[in-house]
Amino acid sequence: MDIKLIQKSLTKTEIKFITKDELKKSRYKKLLDIAGFEADEGSSCFLYEKEKLFIGVEDKSNDSLRAACALAARNIKTTNFSTVVIHVNKKNIKAIAEGLILGDYNFNKYKSEKKDKKITIELVSKDSQDLRELLKEAKITAKATCFTRDIVNTIPQDINPKTFAELAKKLAKENNLTCKILEKEELKKENCNAMLAVGRASTFSPRLIHLAYKPKNAKKKVVLVGKGLTYDSGGLSLKPATSMVTMKMDKAGACAVLGIIKAVSELKLDVEVHTFIGAVENMIGGNAYKPDDVLKSRSGVTIEVRNTDAEGRLVLADVLDYAQDKVKNPDCLFDFATLTGACMVALGQYTTGVMGHSSKLKHLVSKNAKEAGELTASLPFNKHLKKLLKSEIADICNIASKPYGGAITAGLFLDRFIKDENKNKWLHFDIAGSAYTEAPWDVNGYGATGAGVRMMVEYIKNL
Ligand code: BES
Ligand code: ZN
Ligand code: ZN
Numbered sequence: 001m002d003i004k005l006i007q008k009s010l011t012k013t014e015i016k017f018i019t020k021d022e023l024k025k026s027r028y029k030k031l032l033d034i035a036g037f038e039a040d041e042g043s044s045c046f047l048y049e050k051e052k053l054f055i056g057v058e059d060k061s062n063d064s065l066r067a068a069c070a071l072a073a074r075n076i077k078t079t080n081f082s083t084v085v086i087h088v089n090k091k092n093i094k095a096i097a098e099g100l101i102l103g104d105y106n107f108n109k110y111k112s113e114k115k116d117k118k119i120t121i122e123l124v125s126k127d128s129q130d131l132r133e134l135l136k137e138a139k140i141t142a143k144a145t146c147f148t149r150d151i152v153n154t155i156p157q158d159i160n161p162k163t164f165a166e167l168a169k170k171l172a173k174e175n176n177l178t179c180k181i182l183e184k185e186e187l188k189k190e191n192c193n194a195m196l197a198v199g200r201a202s203t204f205s206p207r208l209i210h211l212a213y214k215p216k217n218a219k220k221k222v223v224l225v226g227k228g229l230t231y232d233s234g235g236l237s238l239k240p241a242t243s244m245v246t247m248k249m250d251k252a253g254a255c256a257v258l259g260i261i262k263a264v265s266e267l268k269l270d271v272e273v274h275t276f277i278g279a280v281e282n283m284i285g286g287n288a289y290k291p292d293d294v295l296k297s298r299s300g301v302t303i304e305v306r307n308t309d310a311e312g313r314l315v316l317a318d319v320l321d322y323a324q325d326k327v328k329n330p331d332c333l334f335d336f337a338t339l340t341g342a343c344m345v346a347l348g349q350y351t352t353g354v355m356g357h358s359s360k361l362k363h364l365v366s367k368n369a370k371e372a373g374e375l376t377a378s379l380p381f382n383k384h385l386k387k388l389l390k391s392e393i394a395d396i397c398n399i400a401s402k403p404y405g406g407a408i409t410a411g412l413f414l415d416r417f418i419k420d421e422n423k424n425k426w427l428h429f430d431i432a433g434s435a436y437t438e439a440p441w442d443v444n445g446y447g448a449t450g451a452g453v454r455m456m457v458e459y460i461k462n463l
Contacts, residue, residue, distance in 0.1 A: 062095035070103025070443040101142035102443035145450035148259030152448030156231035160204040161279040182208040192318040201288035202281035209277040218272035227337035228254030228279040235308030252435035253336035256452035278315035304394035342406025344433035353430035355411035369455035
């Protein structure tokens, strides 16, 4: 898709967003009535002779327009029109451009026939000069989200801890980032025993990837940690067959932090960003780690393993500890992880669970997420749930003793690895539901959504 910003267009084919109230007064009402179009949200109607594609919207908010544009991008591809016009203004251009790019996204890497029609969108506005920067920002952010989606969607045969590290190296080179990758021997020296245990039965040993964007005169320092399970079979606590399908997406947290650093560096924001990724594959085999093992994590905290499918928190325990040693006094420390099915049970598939100690920080991040078009909700910690992680033989258990509140107990497990000085700077984002979808919703088609990217770019931009 090509998106151009112009002052006046000669192209006639136009996309129009229309509410139910506007439909009543529309000069096309008769024709739209005949077509049975009622301007319901998510519905569309093409009046070919009039060269107009109508998309029903509830209102003209940016959230509605973003989703409507994603729908429009999909619809236009089914016609023979290749250039279309949308009228924009300063307030909505970002949502419109992002919606178009995200809706146009199509993952066809494994299709023999790559059917992807290229369309050109002309965004028309009288004051197009003022809108250039906003369009540029929208394009960078949406393309970084698609970059994240591409990696998440790529199959575990192609992305394993080794190839994930190569991919990160390539991004570092292209975007002028520093890059350090720790392999098995270095991880042993670093005492990353929890992370190593999770990856032990895989043919590909774990990698810890550290990328950094360090602009001159950075005014803030952000640390982002991502869960990068390139495949989660559950390990010896094996997942049932149907739950294992889609577990290529268990690297979505790591892919999100890559997308974020890509966007931030391309936008040249004056904020230093460090990303730390634990790239690991959780498999079965004679040398697999076991329920009953006790692992000594990098921080020294010992962990009783009672379920090898609660592996993400083990990887994050070591990566969070490493990150806090390498970057001192950050302004914020965020981790992104497809950590628990329980988060989906609690909040539904569309909402990212946000956990942490600082209500102020949670509130600020959620405000930016809302602005960027992502749904978040706070899941509150409490001391009673914390007690459920008690172990009789080690410092902590990797699963709670009771089945309820699983997203929060996972967050509380991570909390054990957050140093005191970072407690109020840390937030945990559970993207288990929001990172992947098997049915289109909002700006998302089938597969990875790129959850976390837009909200973080917005947050970092506003720091
Ligand atoms: N990767 C899964 C969480 C997950 C589930 C992500 C479904 C996306 C969709 C994680 O490693 C896991 O298996 N968690 C367990 C934890 C349990 C054993 C305490 C879960 O959620 O069932
Ligand atoms: Zn698991
Ligand atoms: Zn997992």
